[in-house]
Structure formats: C-alpha cells, structure tokens
Amino acid sequence: MTDDFEVVSTDLAHMARLALLERSTDVRLFAARLVRKYRKTHPEIASELEKYLRVRPERGFSPLRDSTATAPAGTAETTSSPQDSDSRLSLLRTEDRSGAVTEPILAPALREMIDQLLKERSSAERLASRGLVPAGSAIFVGPPGVGKTLTARWIASQLGLPLLVLDLAAVMSSYLGRSGTNLRSAFDHARRVPCVLLLDEIDAIAKRRSDESDVGELKRLVTVIMQEVDEWPSTGLLLAATNHRELIDPALWRRFDLILEFPLPGPEEIQSAIERFAGRDGHEFGPLMPVLTSVLAGISLSDVERAIHRIRRGLALGRQLPADLVEDLMRETARPADRRSRIELAIRLSELGAISQHRVSELTGVSRDTLRKYQRDGGPEKPRDER
Numbered sequence: 001m002t003d004d005f006e007v008v009s010t011d012l013a014h015m016a017r018l019a020l021l022e023r024s025t026d027v028r029l030f031a032a033r034l035v036r037k038y039r040k041t042h043p044e045i046a047s048e049l050e051k052y053l054r055v056r057p058e059r060g061f062s063p064l065r066d067s068t069a070t071a072p073a074g075t076a077e078t079t080s081s082p083q084d085s086d087s088r089l090s091l092l093r094t095e096d097r098s099g100a101v102t103e104p105i106l107a108p109a110l111r112e113m114i115d116q117l118l119k120e121r122s123s124a125e126r127l128a129s130r131g132l133v134p135a136g137s138a139i140f141v142g143p144p145g146v147g148k149t150l151t152a153r154w155i156a157s158q159l160g161l162p163l164l165v166l167d168l169a170a171v172m173s174s175y176l177g178r179s180g181t182n183l184r185s186a187f188d189h190a191r192r193v194p195c196v197l198l199l200d201e202i203d204a205i206a207k208r209r210s211d212e213s214d215v216g217e218l219k220r221l222v223t224v225i226m227q228e229v230d231e232w233p234s235t236g237l238l239l240a241a242t243n244h245r246e247l248i249d250p251a252l253w254r255r256f257d258l259i260l261e262f263p264l265p266g267p268e269e270i271q272s273a274i275e276r277f278a279g280r281d282g283h284e285f286g287p288l289m290p291v292l293t294s295v296l297a298g299i300s301l302s303d304v305e306r307a308i309h310r311i312r313r314g315l316a317l318g319r320q321l322p323a324d325l326v327e328d329l330m331r332e333t334a335r336p337a338d339r340r341s342r343i344e345l346a347i348r349l350s351e352l353g354a355i356s357q358h359r360v361s362e363l364t365g366v367s368r369d370t371l372r373k374y375q376r377d378g379g380p381e382k383p384r385d386e387r
C-alpha cells in the first residue's frame, strides 16, 4: 500500500511539474503512459485519464506533424490526430475503447479466418521460428451492413489495441493536391502507435474518379496507398473495407495479405441475430423464429437489427405479435424472389394461425390453392423438392 502511494505521488509530482512548465505535449505523453501503467492496477484512474486525453485541446495546441516529429516510437497515441490544414478536419478518428465491443455474428468460414488472423498475432514467435510473419493487412469486402466495420472494431478490441479509422472524405476534403500529403501524415501517425488502422470505405477514392480532372491526382493517391500498404509494419494491423470490389485497383487489391469476403447472412446467422437483438423480449420472439428467419432472409444484419428493434418498440407500445408486427415487417422487406421460398414463407405465416389465409396469400403472392396443396402434402419441407 505504501509502495503504491509512493508510486502515485511520484507520478503526481511529475505531472504537476510538466503542467506548470506548460509542456502540454509532454503532459499528454505522460498521461498516456499513466493510462497504460494504471490500467490493470487502478482502472478507474486509467479510464478517467483516458477520457481527458480524448478531449481535443483548444486552439494553440501544436498540430500533429509538429508534435509527432519528436515523439518517440510507441508514444504517438498521445499526440493529437493529424488534420487537413485547410478544413481542420481530423484525418484519423480514434474509436472509443471504453465500451465492450459486441462480437460480430459471422458465417463459420469467415469466422475461422478471423480467428486465425487473431491467433497469428498472438503466436508471432512461433511463426518467426519458421521464418514467417503474421498477416499484417486484410481487406473486407461485402455488401453494406454485414458487419465489416463492426468486425474491425472487434478485432482491435480482441487485440487490446485502439482502432484508428482513416477518414478518406477528410483526406480528400480540401483541394486534391494535398491529399497525398494528408494520407502520408495519417499513415505516419498510425505507424507510430500500436493500433489497428482501418481504411473504411476505401472505394471512396475510386468513386471520385468520375470527375475527369481529378483522375491523375486520384491515381497518385492510390499509388500512395499502395506504397503505404507495402511499408506497413507487420507489428501493426491494417484493415480496409469496401462494398465495391470492382472499384478497387487490382494492384492495390493484391497488396493485402488477406481478402475476407463478408456474405449476406444465412439462416443460422439471422437466427442468432434475432436472438441477440430481441434481448429481453426474447420470449416473445421464440415462437416466431421460423417465420422471422424466412421474412428476413436476404437482408443484412444491420437491417435485421433495425427490423427487430422496431418490432420491440411496437411491443413496448402495446402492439401485438405476431399479426400486426409481422405484417408491418413484410411490407418493408422484399418478397422472396423465388417461388420455393415464397411458398415456404406462406406456409410458415399460415402456421402462426394469426393471419388469415387470404392475407397470407396477398402478402406472399402464393395462391390459397397452392398453399392448401402444400399444407396437405406435408409442410414446408415439401416445396424444396420442387423444380
């Protein structure tokens, strides 16, 4: 206990000295060191300090490039984030690490690849003994709302590292001539900090190509990214995410150690997501599981989340499951394109017993005759054999 007090008082005296000398950069560096030092032994102080560190200093604080130029390796997390000198927009955003990150629900094959990515990092020595290094970069590709950004966040939290997100819109915000410099300063900053760097929506650069006059500059920007990916140290982890594989320069694509495909969720993922998003209303959703998994097939988990939350709000306001709320939902989600799925959905809806056959037929586009036929012939499995 006495030892503990001594350590804290030495730190306090040192901090006061730096503050009184108005060495603000050193104060931040020292505060960040204390966060790491106290995280295990005094988590409250650590998180309090961390909160203060996130507050942007008011005018007059030296911008990143001045301060990181002298910062020793491993301490740059304490420097302010690089900004575009015109717009003063931050080029990098450090994601809040205080809350726990929920684990993404992923298809098993994808999950396995991510587990290996994490394992490689914790087994770097084992790999080194065979002359190998852990994968240092990965690009996530998939439709919107399937959990790419969430997974990046989760990976960072699993590794105990901050997630720095490169804001490409800010990088390109001022006149394009400065984008390359902006990009390099953002990478310089990220390289100095133990972190996961996320280039989210990396296709933003490619999308700008529509304007002919920008083409040359944008090409140079892609070249800068390529060089930066090449120079990225394997001690850090560089992630990129995109919805548009076709917009990414193949030469850039090739530079990532891993390409991870994020598909739309399958029935199992949808079911786990409904269970998760239903939260404390889980008991209300139980009997509806088959019908909801059918209704919500083919959409992203982000949309599933929105739908389930809306139903829950409806329930809280006294609306009734299943009839009104399922109907509501169906008005929004696309009717399944193939006949087999439509029939399956119709059977499940009519099994709920709360919606009339006539209404089920209207909602699904399956005639009542067809529906009756399949029900007579033995339930939802039957249509699978069709066609």
Ligand SMILES: Nc1ncnc2c1ncn2[C@@H]1O[C@H](COP(=O)(O)OP(=O)(O)OP(=O)(O)O)[C@@H](O)[C@H]1O
Binding pocket: 103, 104, 105, 106, 142, 143, 144, 145, 146, 147, 148, 149, 150, 151, 241, 242, 243, 300, 301, 302, 303, 305
């Ligand atoms: N696989 C998933 N597991 C759990 N929740 C998910 C998943 N996918 C999406 N969500 C929910 O939807 C939200 C949005 O997902 P996220 O931002 O990660 O999607 P994205 O793939 O990055 O989309 P975009 O391409 O539009 O950026 C998440 O915060 C989460 O609440």
Ligand SMILES: [Mg+2]
Binding pocket: 148, 149, 150, 200, 201, 241
């Ligand atoms: Mg995203």
